[in-house]
Amino acid sequence: MEFGLARTVRDAAHLLDAVSAPAVADKYFAPPPAGPYAEEVGAAPGRLRVAMTTAAWSGVPVDPQVAGVAETAGKVLELLGHEVTEASPAIDAEAVVEAAMLGLYGTGGAMLRAPRRPDPALMEALSRRVLAETEAATALDLLAAVDAQHRVTRPVGLFLNRYDLLLTPTLGQLPAPHGTLDYDDPDHTARSWLRRIFEYGPFTAAFNISGHPAISLPIGQSREGLPIGVQLVAGYGREDLLIRVAAQLEETVPWHTRLPPFHVAR
Incomplete structure (x- = not known):
């Protein structure tokens, strides 16, 4: 979720x-946690078992520059002493879509329960659609979304019993021009919209659903100077591992002083 x-x-x-x-x-x-997370920065994580994949579970293509940054991150982790293996949890991409509907039902429900009912004429097309689908949803629809959450969470949990971390790209594509994801497109249903945004970002939603801790690190840059991120995912309650390994990568491949050709300071 957002942080x-x-x-x-x-x-x-x-x-x-x-x-x-x-x-x-x-x-x-x-x-x-066992102690303050700030104390994990700089602490040795030990030699970890890291799984890496650049293949999206939905089968959508991943930009070569994006995949290349994740592969570079895997090589850096190997140089830092970790065991990196190409492996991926068996995540059902359609279950991710169905599970994400629970969040949309929650958003629509909050609007429907608000003291002042929203005026559809003042809403974008997608918000109108979510509101209508929420109003039409039944208890069986909600149970189907909860069941889909379990179908996402179980394979992720089993996978992270075998590996300490999973490394993926953060997004599947380079940063898109403004308006690429159009919230006012009247042709979308809630599910088709989720599929559209998951084409662009196919790697992160599964862990929003499963609740496993994850961190995105902008360790790469595109040829145009835009940041490219990698995602690290850990088992439940292992934010400490994420922070330790993220700090290792930050020290080895520093990014916070990197600037694009055009930025606010120029």
């Missing part, structure tokens, strides 16, 4: 320390 955008791994660790503790009345919460 902070940080310039350094240390900043991300401090932010996680600040917001990760549960509130008193929270029904669900993640396992507490």
Whole structure:
């Protein structure tokens, strides 16, 4: 799910320390860490078993520059002493789409329950469609979305019992021009929209659904100078591993001083 955008791994660790503790009345919460996440920056992770894939589970093509950055990250991890193997969890891409519908039902439900019902005339086409599909949804639709979540979560959990980390590209394509993903396209249903955005970003949604911790690191650049990210995913409650390995990569392949040809300081 959404988190902070940080310039350094240390900043991300401090932010996680600040917001990760549960509130008193929270029904669900993640396992507490052994210590502050900020103390994991610079700590040795040991020799880890890292699985790597650049193949999207939906079968959509991945840009060669994007795949190349992930492959480079895998080689860097090998140089750092980790065991890197090409392997991938057996994730059902259509189950990811169906599971993501639960989030859309939640968004639509919040709008329907708001003190002031939204005016469809003031909404983009996709928001109108989500609102209509939520209003028409039944308990069976909700149960189907929950079942799809389990069909995504189980193979990921089993896979991360065999490996300490999974390495993938963050996105499947280079940064797209503004308007490429058009929220006002009237031809989309909620599911067709999810499939469209997952064509562009096919690697991250499964872990939003499964709840496994993940981090995106901008270790590469396109030929145009735009950032290319890689994603690391760990088992439940192993944010400590993510921070340790992310800090290793940050030290070995620093990115926070890298600037594109055109930026706000020029």
